[in-house]
Amino acid sequence: MTGRESSFDPVRMADLDRIMELVRAVAWPHRREDIAQFIRLGGGRIARDEKGGRALATGLWWTFDDTLARIGLVIVAPEAQGRGIGRRLVETLLEDVSPRPIVLLATEAGLPLYEKLGFAAFDRSVQYQGTYTGDPIQDPRISRVAAGAIEEIAEIDAAAFGALRGDMLRDLAETGSVAVLTENGQISGYAMARAFGRGTVIGPLVAATEDDALALFRTLARPGFVRIDCPADASTLIEYLQTAGLEDVGASPVMVRGGWTPPSGPARIFGLASHALG
Numbered sequence: 001m002t003g004r005e006s007s008f009d010p011v012r013m014a015d016l017d018r019i020m021e022l023v024r025a026v027a028w029p030h031r032r033e034d035i036a037q038f039i040r041l042g043g044g045r046i047a048r049d050e051k052g053g054r055a056l057a058t059g060l061w062w063t064f065d066d067t068l069a070r071i072g073l074v075i076v077a078p079e080a081q082g083r084g085i086g087r088r089l090v091e092t093l094l095e096d097v098s099p100r101p102i103v104l105l106a107t108e109a110g111l112p113l114y115e116k117l118g119f120a121a122f123d124r125s126v127q128y129q130g131t132y133t134g135d136p137i138q139d140p141r142i143s144r145v146a147a148g149a150i151e152e153i154a155e156i157d158a159a160a161f162g163a164l165r166g167d168m169l170r171d172l173a174e175t176g177s178v179a180v181l182t183e184n185g186q187i188s189g190y191a192m193a194r195a196f197g198r199g200t201v202i203g204p205l206v207a208a209t210e211d212d213a214l215a216l217f218r219t220l221a222r223p224g225f226v227r228i229d230c231p232a233d234a235s236t237l238i239e240y241l242q243t244a245g246l247e248d249v250g251a252s253p254v255m256v257r258g259g260w261t262p263p264s265g266p267a268r269i270f271g272l273a274s275h276a277l278g
Ligand SMILES: CC(C)(COP(=O)(O)OP(=O)(O)OC[C@H]1O[C@@H](n2cnc3c(N)ncnc32)[C@H](O)[C@@H]1OP(=O)(O)O)[C@@H](O)C(=O)NCCC(=O)NCCS
Pocket: 026, 073, 074, 075, 076, 077, 080, 081, 082, 083, 084, 085, 086, 087, 088, 105, 106, 107, 108, 109, 110, 111, 112, 113, 116
């Protein structure tokens, strides 16, 4: 790679196959459709080898007005790791989304790099997945809504996420199903289920209490491979997940860089759309 400016090109949909090669090289579970969704919802960078063929590294970002950005899908090809490419890639992503504060989930491999670049952990997310054996429930407070009704949930989502992300929610809803929890005429939570990775992911899942989060989860989850990324302190939800066939496959620090105060509730994110999207 030569100069920094020419090294990392903006990601385009035409890079999908090259990015999939990187995803497979680090054994991440994303399908082609998942990566296509990530690309169409945001931007990012890609570095190619000198002949312009294979991708050496990629990283994506998503911005939410001027309020917030997320960074994710940061991958350096295994044979190119440890040569400073990861650091320069993330520095380029930071410039792309500047001056917004940035939130991300770090892997064990990424943690030292993000700490060096000024990110600090403020929460911990734990990934549960496996063959779900629970039965669906019917809660009179919970109803299904069409993908077109996203405006109704964008506000409660923003209260938990910390920024409005209507376009992202609409896109996610179009690839899955949505349930809304209404109490006293007010929407106080919602959840989505969609195909992602090895099966179905339940997320985003936003609720005011863990009991409500559990009710939304049980409304949408169906027997088969299910994944949810939930807060490590969500003990009621986690206890249920364990009895219903899901296993803890690892925790990740949620990190922030820049002046940003995470929302303090009562609405809280109990399930992520994905590590990358939040
Ligand atoms: C994480 C990853 C992107 C880093 O890319 P890389 O090109 O190998 O990273 P770099 O060579 O630029 O090293 C980054 C910094 O982290 C440091 N570092 C790396 N591993 C470290 C460790 N175990 N302990 C302490 N520091 C470490 C390096 O010394 C370097 O610091 P420096 O710039 O001050 O010298 C790469 O390992 C990767 O793709 N891993 C698999 C996918 C993944 O986990 N991605 C992260 C998603 S959050």
